[in-house]
Amino acid sequence: METIAENITRLRERIYNRALKTGRKPDEITLVAVTKTVDSNRIKEAREAGVTVFGENYVQEAMGKIRHIGEEVSWHMIGHLQTNKVKHVVPLFSMIHSVDSVRLAEEISERAIERDKIMEVLIQVNIGRENAKAGGVKPEELPQLFEAVSSLRGINVKGLMIMPPYFSDPEKARPFFTTLRELRDKLFPFYSDSLPLSHLSMGMSSDFEVAIDEGATILRIGTAIFGGRK
Numbered sequence: 554m555e556t557i558a559e560n561i562t563r564l565r566e567r568i569y570n571r572a573l574k575t576g577r578k579p580d581e582i583t584l585v586a587v588t589k590t591v592d593s594n595r596i597k598e599a600r601e602a603g604v605t606v607f608g609e610n611y612v613q614e615a616m617g618k619i620r621h622i623g624e625e626v627s628w629h630m631i632g633h634l635q636t637n638k639v640k641h642v643v644p645l646f647s648m649i650h651s652v653d654s655v656r657l658a659e660e661i662s663e664r665a666i667e668r669d670k671i672m673e674v675l676i677q678v679n680i681g682r683e684n685a686k687a688g689g690v691k692p693e694e695l696p697q698l699f700e701a702v703s704s705l706r707g708i709n710v711k712g713l714m715i716m717p718p719y720f721s722d723p724e725k726a727r728p729f730f731t732t733l734r735e736l737r738d739k740l741f742p743f744y745s746d747s748l749p750l751s752h753l754s755m756g757m758s759s760d761f762e763v764a765i766d767e768g769a770t771i772l773r774i775g776t777a778i779f780g781g782r783k
């Protein structure tokens with residue numbers, strides 16, 4: 554069994570090498586360590602190995618861990634978010650990856666304004682997943698949602714997120730990543746961290762290298778760091 558620290562070292566090497574290979578700057582790619590089902594002690598190991606951003610899917614599960622690990626690191630909400638949970642998320646998380654409706658965005662904005670905060674969000678796009686439960690806005694509805702969300706005072710739209718269907722062959726995920734980049738490029742044609750929509754959150758343990766080729770700036774990786782989940 555490799556340790557978490559060893560996994561992270563290896564992962565960082567792979568990210569670095571792939572970025573260079575595809576002509577990108579490694580430091581414009583943020584690693585989010587996905588910690589669903591991972592206990593606090595193992596999260597601390599990752600923090601000690603230099604990880605500074607963690608991703609959680611479930612609000613309840615995250616609240617205990619954040620209390621334990623603290624807020625010196627950043628927490629991203631990457632899972633589907635219900636409107637009635639937003640009040641817990643806004644104070645604890647620095648970014649929400651899963652905005653897919655005006656109603657959810659309005660609630661986030663209101664709660665953020667209450668706390669004198671501007672919440673960074675990504676809009677989740679649903680490409681190729683038929684069941685609506687997966688979350689995400691349809692590509693044809695993205696421009697309209699982007700405009701509505703951008704006008705909210707408590708929100709800063711930082712980019713787009715996609716969770717493609719799972720494939721054992723990572724090449725099969727490539728067209729989904731390409732499509733997300735093209736959707737972004739239609740709305741904002743160049744990358745700059747200071748612009749809205751500059752970020753593409755895409756790529757997981759099985760397909761992050763392909764995602765880097767296609768322009769990912771945020772990778773959400775669990776298994777390759779912490780091992781398989783039960």
Ligand SMILES: *Cc1c(COP(=O)(O)O)cnc(C)c1O
Pocket residue numbers: 587589610631632716757758759773774775776777
């Ligand atoms: C679990 C999860 C990940 C990480 O998946 P791995 O295959 O373990 O790297 C990334 N994004 C979301 C939204 C997830 O739920």
